Amino acid sequence: MQDIKQYIEDNKDRFLEELFELIRIPSISSDSSRKEDMRRASEKWKQILLEAGADRAEVMETKGHPVVFGEKMVDKNAPTVLVYGHTDVMPVDPVELWNTDPFEPVIKDGKIWARGADDDKGQAFMHAKAFEYLVKTNQLECNVKFLIEGEEEIGSENLPEFCENNKELLKADVILVSDTSMLAPDTPSITTGLRGLAYWQVDVTGPNRDLHSGIFGGAVANPINVLAKMIGGLLDENGKVTVPGFYDDVLEVSSEERELMGRAPYDEEKYKAAIGVDALQGEDGFTTPERTGIRPSFDVCGIWGGYTGEGAKTVLPSKAHAKLSSRLVPNQDHHKIADQFKAYFESIAPDSVNVEVSVLHGGQAYVCPIDIPAYRAAEKAYQETFGKRPVPVRSGGSIPIISTFEQILGIKSVLMGFGLESDAIHSPNENYPLEQFFKGIETIPYFYKYFSSEMK
Amino acid sequence: MQDIKQYIEDNKDRFLEELFELIRIPSISSDSSRKEDMRRASEKWKQILLEAGADRAEVMETKGHPVVFGEKMVDKNAPTVLVYGHTDVMPVDPVELWNTDPFEPVIKDGKIWARGADDDKGQAFMHAKAFEYLVKTNQLECNVKFLIEGEEEIGSENLPEFCENNKELLKADVILVSDTSMLAPDTPSITTGLRGLAYWQVDVTGPNRDLHSGIFGGAVANPINVLAKMIGGLLDENGKVTVPGFYDDVLEVSSEERELMGRAPYDEEKYKAAIGVDALQGEDGFTTPERTGIRPSFDVCGIWGGYTGEGAKTVLPSKAHAKLSSRLVPNQDHHKIADQFKAYFESIAPDSVNVEVSVLHGGQAYVCPIDIPAYRAAEKAYQETFGKRPVPVRSGGSIPIISTFEQILGIKSVLMGFGLESDAIHSPNENYPLEQFFKGIETIPYFYKYFSSEMK
Incomplete structure (x- = not known):
């Protein structure tokens, strides 16, 4: 797997051009006038998966926007990873605050600027390219399934029923998701909880x-x-x-995990300054990250x-x-x-x-224990490419579909996010640093490698 | 003064026609397109006062709508009564809820139906006709001044300055006002306090x-x-x-006045039913009328x-x-x-x-002591025509100009209201019972009579 850096270097312009084609489709799920664009974005994902090496890929109907499913089976006895992502994006209002056209991505200051650059076109697309690398170089040791939905930004309304109706199709050992952020470019972290x-x-x-x-x-x-x-x-x-x-x-969080969480960099003065308050306020006996993460x-x-x-x-x-x-x-x-x-x-x-x-x-809330094979595999993957053990972070936010997956499919998710707080997702001038994008493509193949050995 | 009933009987149709001419002027003070109507209503009041027997009457300017002043001096040594009223009315929205044209008064079910029928054209007009009776029958024993403003419904914004600039003109022993209500047709009351x-x-x-x-x-x-x-x-x-x-x-209210106030009819079940609540809530140790009146x-x-x-x-x-x-x-x-x-x-x-x-x-709040000559005169006047001693009532509402009069002019007001709660002032289908209208004209002359003797 030493050639992943070279593979990225050799293909980076193509990767970006493919991503940009996806970004240019204004797939705003909440806008009923964008229904055809939602379908085009799904068809595009089918093409992306097939070109990356999927055995099959198809656009499947729901009562709302369609879902894309693709898979590549390498070995009946190998573990199966289900990659989840979404191709719908948030509206772009107030559009006058954008410095560039939200649906015409540009690269400036080392970042991709566009709606969906991070959330979740950019992050989901990293998985397609990591998968492509593993297939093309014959290093894929897991079965891989992709589930790309079109309604995440509007509450994944029809995905629970899709899961109920397709339990066999979606069967997997873990769900892998890149739709969260990490603490800083030099501080990898894994979101282990959602409220x-x-x-x-x-x-x-x-x-x-x-x-x-x-x-x-x-x-x-x-x-x-x-x-x-x-x-x-x-x-x-x-x-x-x-x-x-x-x-x-x-559930009270173990002292070991609280201690690990406490290592995440946190500067109270900067935190207060960023939101413009003189004092914080919350439950006695807990730090600010604990108040939003585990309480x-x-x-x-x-x-x-x-x-x-x-x-x-x-x-x-x-x-x-x-x-x-x-x-x-x-x-x-x-x-x-x-x-x-x-x-x-x-x-x-x-x-x-x-x-x-x-x-x-x-x-429902969601928690990913830090001692399951998939979490350990993710931890090792970040360690490999960032040179640091990632910090487990309980996020205060909610991605309801993650707990729904656990309830309906019985599968845990590992949230390998590569976004940054500064990416302005859901806001004008959304962006995604090229370094995070390529680092994601570089890190994900190691997850498959380590997950495969953890599961042996 | 035994002929007042006969005088009313002989002139009632004329009284109503004159009042209706006033009501037909849509003098809505808050509506800037009604500025000319406000002036017409003031000119109409000047005419009403002169025809009723005033020595002089004039429309006087303020920074807003004009004020009408009129007077009749009978004797330098006689007490002086300043009658206050207003000729502006509230807007008529929502006009579709009116059963008849708000500015075309009709008589039905023994009531006058129109905007201003009670508040305050009808009530102020009673004073003009009581005054006319006293002048025409040579029974006026007080000097009388009239102050009819055009901005009561919009907070009497310019009246304080007018008072400051016309202290001599407005000099009087008491201000007499009919712009409040009484408890019931068979339960006369006088508002002795405003919050x-x-x-x-x-x-x-x-x-x-x-x-x-x-x-x-x-x-x-x-x-x-x-x-x-x-x-x-x-x-x-x-x-x-x-x-x-x-x-x-x-100020704690005297036990005598609390006891008198307590005689006012009050039915808690009816009160609750009228506003649709199961239970009342207020300051411990006080009755509902006390909670709104003296607390x-x-x-x-x-x-x-x-x-x-x-x-x-x-x-x-x-x-x-x-x-x-x-x-x-x-x-x-x-x-x-x-x-x-x-x-x-x-x-x-x-x-x-x-x-x-x-x-x-x-x-500021306002209170009229129940032992001053003007209050006693009002009490006797109601006693004369209603056959019952009126109940002193502390109203929860505010008429800010009344306390302003006291502050600037140093004159107490007596609030001889003849309206009823059911008159729907400020609401669609405002009305004023003919009986209250004529009873007011009948009662007011006795006020002058008893005030004159109280002041001797």
Whole structure:
């Protein structure tokens, strides 16, 4: 596998040109006028997989945008790796903030600038080229399957059903995903956890109409006052969520892993400066990376009620509303948490108002143990090419489909991300450093090598 | 004065036709396209006063809509009554909910239906006709001045300056106002108090942009969570405002007046049913009428922040906002309360956010003692025509100009309202019962009679 660097060097212009062809397709999944582009992007992926060496590849239908499946079987007894990626991208608004055309990639300052350059066209494409290298040089020791979906940016709505209907087709020993970031170019890391999510809307109704705050104020419960008090009590003075039972199923992270996580570079002053706050706030007894990585959180995502226009209008409003969410950690079941919260929040409502809680959304957390063969293989692969043992990182965000894969297919995912925080995914001027792109193509073949030996 | 009933009977059709001419002028002060109508309404009032027997009447300019002043001096040594009213009306939106043209008055079911039928064209016009009766029958024992403004519904913005510049002109022993309501047709009442008002906007800023609630949630203070907790703590479990010093200047109402106030008919079940709530909520130790009449209140008039659209969007928002107000009682200074609140609210803000409090609006409370000559005269007048001693009522609402009169002119107002709660002022299908209209014309002359003797 010593020739991988040379292979990249010999083919880099072609790799970029192929990636750019993919990027030029404006495959925005949320934009219904882009439906044909979504199909073109899927067809393009079929072509990419076949040219890279897949035995077969096909565009498969779902109730939404299509899915691309491809595979190459080398040996019935070899381990099977399922590569997951997505070909849909986020919208480009506000387009006026882009320095270049989002769908005409340019290379500048050592980076590819375009929508999808990182997320996830650039990162998924690394897998196609790593696969091509292994096939062309006869070094592929695993069976490989590819699953490229078109709805990741809109919640992977139809992928669970696709998985249910194609369990045999998707059978594998591990799912390999590059759709996350690493800490820094010189600090490789592997995302070992994703938080789950519970999301509610609460609607508080007081009087049957907006009332005159002079005539009624002081005698009639104000739904906003009530909602504020109810929400204000959901976090105690130690930053803990007060919903009874909320922490019952939280798995405490081993001291070894906390210690390893603690090695990740973290500069509190820089962190505060980047978001413009003077002080951080969170659960007592945990560091900032732990608060977002291994602890659940509670946030009000939105609140509204009464008069919100210019100036002073006095009103005792009839209604108040809020959108509330919790990020959950592994072993917390989002259904259970959603029900616990609903029961509690409704139980603390005073008689003077009516409180309704609706569960809007949910997803399970995901954790990848750091002692499974696939994680060890990934660790060794980064060690090989970056010269450093990668840091396991619990990300605060959620990729719901990863836990769905585990539930439906029973397969763990390893999140080998090569993106950087500065890549501006989902924002104007998305970019992906060429160095990360090529380093990804260089690292992935080692994963296959080490995974194959770990599984022997 | 026994002939007042007969005088009304003989002239009722003319009274109504004259009132209707006034009502037909669409004098909506907040609508800049109605500026000419505002002037026409003022000219109409000048004509009404002159025809009723004023020695002089004139339309006087302000920086906004004009003011009408008229007077009749009977005796330098007689007491002087200044009648205050307004000729501007509220907008008529939503006009589709009106059963008849808002500016074409009709009589149906014993009521006048039109915008301004009660507020305040109908009620102010009663004073012109009571005055006419006294002049025409040579029974006027007081000097009378009229001040009819055109900006009451938009906050009487220019009237304070007008008062400052015309103190001599407006000199009087009492101000008489019919711009409030009484409890019921068979339960006369006099509004003896109006609450003051302090109004703030609070802006809470956390991070410098909306953050990903997964990546940052749990480690960064969420401005909505913080705002909710801060607001939630402003009322304690006894319904008391927790701002230090808030109650320092609250005048406790005498037990005699509380006892008198308690005689006003009040049915808690009907009250709750009318506004559609199962339970009331307020300051411990006070009845509902006391909570709105003699105690200060605290209400959130509006709140907003984060994502408020359809469905579930996760965000840790940068900002949260609320509009807060307190109704104040006599002796609470709105400037002092505004400052106390601002200082306290900013002091309880955690380091993790920035909190700004802006004072948007304020007005002093007003109270009319029940033992002054003008109040006693009003009491006797109602007793004469309704056969019952009127109940003193502290209204929760605010008419800021009434306390401004006291501050600038040093004159107390007596609020002899003849409207009913069912008159739908400020709403579609405003109406004014003919019986109240004529009863007002019948009652007002007795006020002059008894005021004159009280002042001897």
